[in-house]
Amino acid sequence: MSQFIALLERYQAKLEQQYGRLLNQDIRRAITDMLHCKNDVNRTTQWHCGHCQHDQQLPASCGNRSCPQCLHQTTSNWLVKQTDKLLPVHYFMVTFTLPYQLRVLARQHPKALYQLMLQVTAGILKDFAKRENKGSLGFTSVLHTHNRRRECHPHVHIIVPCGRYNAVKKQWCKSDKQYLFNEFALAKVWRARVIDAINQSAKLTMPTDTPKKWMVDCRKVGFGASAFKYLSRYLYRGVLPDKDIINLSEEMVTFKYKESSTNMTKVRTLPVLEFLWLILQHVLPKGLQRVRDYGFLRGNAKQLRLQILLILGGDISTMATPVKRKRAVCICPCCHHEMHFMGLSRLRN
Structure with a gap:
């Protein structure tokens, strides 16, 4: 976890108490996203290894452009x-x-x-x-x-x-x-x-x-x-x-x-x-x-x-010549080959 996000998680209540009047809707949304980034069991990415057929689920990134762990x-x-x-x-x-x-x-x-x-x-x-x-x-x-x-x-x-x-x-x-x-x-x-x-x-x-x-x-x-x-x-x-x-x-x-x-x-x-x-x-x-x-x-x-x-x-x-864009990569923990991204899974409450 990012050091900034760890601090945010630890001091969230005190931050709200001291700076709550300055936290607009966009900042509050960013805080919520960052606190759930790669830490939400209800949002996972699905990966499959075509070499050894291993399947894996990983916590999803929040995708917020203010998040130090993302993008x-x-x-x-x-x-x-x-x-x-x-x-x-x-x-x-x-x-x-x-x-x-x-x-x-x-x-x-x-x-x-x-x-x-x-x-x-x-x-x-x-x-x-x-x-x-x-x-x-x-x-x-x-x-x-x-x-x-x-x-x-x-x-x-x-x-x-x-x-x-x-x-x-x-x-x-x-x-x-x-x-x-x-x-x-x-x-x-x-x-x-x-x-x-x-x-x-x-x-x-x-x-x-x-x-x-x-x-x-x-x-x-x-x-x-x-x-x-x-x-x-x-x-x-x-x-x-x-x-x-x-x-x-x-x-x-x-x-x-x-x-x-x-x-x-x-x-x-x-x-x-x-x-x-x-x-x-x-x-x-x-x-x-x-x-x-x-x-x-x-x-x-x-x-x-x-x-x-x-x-x-x-x-x-x-x-x-079209430029190849970098993409997220996941390596299989079993055979160490590159896995294929299968999609994002969201569990409903």
């Missing part, structure tokens, strides 16, 4: 999928960060705020590209809700290939690999559009102490593979891996993290209940799509990407 295959498959779409060009990562004064909205109305952030950032990049009149962009947006200390820190990372595709001329327009868009101009538009969107929202209310300067970071990230690997770390395997929890006591939890400015390993120690809430506040609302592809990187644009790859003189064999 590791999903993370690997997403990374393979994004790597398969890489073009032989330089890439940029643009990061739009929400000021801390607005982070209270993330706790009050997470779905409305995060949807707004993803929509606004995508619109900004499309409009900046449109002004240059060189063609359309392709990009992938990923919502992150925390910093390395695991505090509430909503921001959107966007991976952008260096170049545009002109659909009318069927041409690839090269861009300056040293420059995508002006960061200060992006930041001004980011601030103006978020404020405007919040003022028009029926759920969100703009705080009175909104800062004048907002942060947008735009930097080169090579040929893209390392950037996608970085983004995949926290997508589908919980906020904090067990390996980063380095000490547990009756009342305190210590975990390690890498400081972004120095890349040095730091440690943070918190009371158990405060630690549990620190992680649980990042449970995403049900139905929120935190990863979105646009333009020629969207899922149904494979033929367009093949055409761009041909224009760029790249190797189309890897993109044309």
Whole structure:
């Protein structure tokens, strides 16, 4: 069992007592799922060995994207999928960060705020590209809700290939690999559009102490593979891996993290209940799509990407060949051959 889930099970009653007013429906659902993950006799996976005919039942995973025990295959498959779409060009990562004064909205109305952030950032990049009149962009947006200390820190990372595709001329327009868009101009538009969107929202209310300067970071990230690997770390395997929890006591939890400015390993120690809430506040609302592809990187644009790859003189064999996705594997305890998954069984009460 995950160390985080073990703590959650042990301190559930105290957590409810201290933070109950902050636990929304999505967080409560995640808690229930995690406590039953690989621990529910009423939900089992059925496996059969074709070599020795052995049958086996195993407790089923909960499948909740906030669960540290689940969806590791999903993370690997997403990374393979994004790597398969890489073009032989330089890439940029643009990061739009929400000021801390607005982070209270993330706790009050997470779905409305995060949807707004993803929509606004995508619109900004499309409009900046449109002004240059060189063609359309392709990009992938990923919502992150925390910093390395695991505090509430909503921001959107966007991976952008260096170049545009002109659909009318069927041409690839090269861009300056040293420059995508002006960061200060992006930041001004980011601030103006978020404020405007919040003022028009029926759920969100703009705080009175909104800062004048907002942060947008735009930097080169090579040929893209390392950037996608970085983004995949926290997508589908919980906020904090067990390996980063380095000490547990009756009342305190210590975990390690890498400081972004120095890349040095730091440690943070918190009371158990405060630690549990620190992680649980990042449970995403049900139905929120935190990863979105646009333009020629969207899922149904494979033929367009093949055409761009041909224009760029790249190797189309890897993109044309279907990529094998990793799947769950169970090894037979009797003959050590790979077993076949037969389905999920649910017992009714």
